[in-house]
Amino acid sequence: MNSAQTLTAQAPLPEVAGTEKLLLTLVALGLLLLLPATFDADAQRAHWCFFAALGLISVGALGWAGWKYGRKPPGVQHNNLWLRASTSRGAVAWVTGIVLTGFYVILYWFSSPDDQGNYGPLNQLVHALDPFSQWLRNRPSDQWFLYGTFYTLAILVMGVRGLLKYRHSPYHLIRTGSLMFFQLGFAFLLPGLLLAFQRPEFYFSYFWPLKQDYLFPDTVGYLLKDGGPALGVFMVFWTAVISFVGVPVLTYFFGKRWYCSWVCGCGGLAETAGDPYRQLSDKSRTAWKWEVRIIYTVLGLIVLLTALLWVGASGAVPALQGITQPLSQAYGFAIGAVFSGVIGVGFYPLMGARVWCRFGCPMAAYLGLLQKHFSRFRITTNGAQCISCGNCSNVCEMGIDVKQYAQRGEPIIRASCVGCGMCSTACPRGVLNLENGPRDNRYQGSQLIHADSLRILS
């Protein structure tokens, strides 16, 4: 008997209760209703289908989360993660991944409006949101407003699921609440209101180099012009100050988590909608090597590109005139669309929810360098209590093999750690704790276990 496969393949699964089936059926019905909402020739009926779909999905998902997590005593609820097809790269996961990827492909490349304001396959969905968009933004909906609505709804609904699932941990309650607040307020309502008041659609919770163009000369010029003398200057000032002062200072005190798992919208989606997939991240040494190769390359690219754009805009090097614009577009396509959207979210059910944050995000790379070298933050290991069970590594969405440190009694100081705190929560022996310093002896491990110095990296 080959233990590796059989133990999981043959493991008994509890029966799914009737109530749970019913609630999941509501979600499925809602998803199916999106088809008539997209393709029904009768626009009015399509609109009704759209709102019925959103309603069914939300009510079904919330009811399911309440039923599944709310009735059990508060505590870690990770049973059957690797046994259900949906969360262990089974058929359900593949279908989900293909549908998500397909949605991103359509959104990015096939839903730009034509002269008649027709948004391609997404047309009816986009227009179903017109009344809401008029109310919030004082203008008709577009494909990005549709995407933002879906995105925010996903964070809110799955956020409530997270609040129920992790209700035994005040850390997760506050952190999840913060993510929901920043997405709804700063990444959805506020940009909409700004548009309503004829101001630039500005996201105060995204910064360069994640929102790379906020420090590009064109965007800066546009913000200063359209934002008006006070607001426009403030927007540019805000971006620059947070990127170059706020990020280092906050990261010094709290680690990169203040952004990646408390504020950022990408992190927000990963921590809520992506929570069922966190165990899928690759923990191998090989994956770590690829992570380092890719993410710092992206950071280097964006720093270089930003510098080139400014040099080009200054006119000091006329030869740059023709190159900078295509370069900027290429970056936007490859990194902004393909990497962060199609791969980053589309592959949630197959590679885990932090693929973009781990391998691609230049902001994460920048925050990570600060976290590793100029921060008080570390995850402390509690003496010699580790039993090498692997629960910490399993739930690490960033693919850090946490137990390698814990079983050596060493603190975990890794550039990629987003401080979600799930390793600490999942540890059955109370071994891991997120701590803010001091910096003295930051790398000092416990004296109660003799760390083997055998290499874990070549």
Add this chain to the structure above:
Amino acid sequence: MHLVLIGNGITGVTCALTARQLRPDARITLVSAESAHHFSRPALMYVYLGHMRYQDIKPYEDWFWTENRLELVHATATGLDTAAKTVQLDNGSALTYDKLLLATGSRGRRGSWPGSELAGVQTFVTLPDLELLTRDTRQGVQQAVIVGGGLIGVELAEMLAAKGMAVTMLIRDARYWGAILPAEEAALVQRQLKAHHIVTRYETELEEILADENGRVRAVRTTAGEELPCQWLGLAIGVEPNLDLARAGGLETDKGVLVNEHLQTSAPEVYAAGDCAQLRDPATGEMAVEQLWYTGRQQGETVAYALCGTAPRPYRRGTWFNSAKFFDLEYQTYGRVPAEPDAGEHSFCWQHPTRDALLRINFRTDTLAVTGLNVLGLRQRHDTWAAWLQAAAPVTEVLANLGAANFDPEFFRQYEKVIVAQFNQQFPQHTVQLRRRKGLFRV
């Protein structure tokens, strides 16, 4: 030099890693019948629960062994010739050693009840045990009975209940883990068992195991005369050392393989450590046979020094510590907290009126020196407590600085204030002023 280590559990592997550091040139061979690679035994339950897969409970990736030149042999050691210094394997080959370590671990005790060999009756210690459990509970088990109120018993209860089986535990003592836990702690664990719908029968033992027509367990009869129908029966009444190989080699054994303080057996160049070893002269307050992850690791490290002949040190367990999790309730203990307080000791116990949180500190009545801590539902810092216990710090000093030992995550409720208040009420002659709470920027 060829070191042969029988057993790739935490003891054998810790010994191999330590020996590799001490003797970079030595040839080191790990032999295991149980699994091709080292895995975390306490994590077996999480594979069954579906939190992880088998490959996720391996503490090291597979390349680790080749890169550190640790040879792995997946076979059973069946014979030992201490004169010729060879170990016979069941695959027909033999290994010649310069030094040999027996870290053969232990197996579940089956007792001597009639019917204990029936299908559907098993222990839960090893990977084959988990494979059997997985196959055997896949279908047709609605009710399960577990014999034994200890750590393996409560693990099994959580595993089976999570799959929807109705679980009854037969517990010999009047309370859960009665030999170890004081009454308040046991009551909190009982609260967990109840919340997860585990039925408990205290002061009740197994009398007889009843078979159906296919030779599978269909029910058990308890010493109270009750007949409990069950399609699966777990025997969690403790473990016993695997002594087959030691006996085959003619080593002196008792409950375990007898070893001196350097973990040396009666045969030259043969050592034993971990679950299977029995100390001939345990220090006061220490056990002769210890079957625990942490002591296995410590003994594995100690024995590596003896095997390598580099500054051998006698085995000393040091300040006791342990931890466990009972369903959703975490347990940590530092120092010594007996089930009933010793003469000459006070036992101060704080408990939250409604939540599952408890802290117990034992201290000397004369010097006030702390001797032990139990916490349930709270996390305490191991290094801080080890230092306090080592220094025999007075309880007043410990309580005044209790925040320094708080290892709970950020934003968790802090109970230091109420704990100190209750202490002052209970021991007005030793009033404590709380000096240190946990802060956002302080460790």
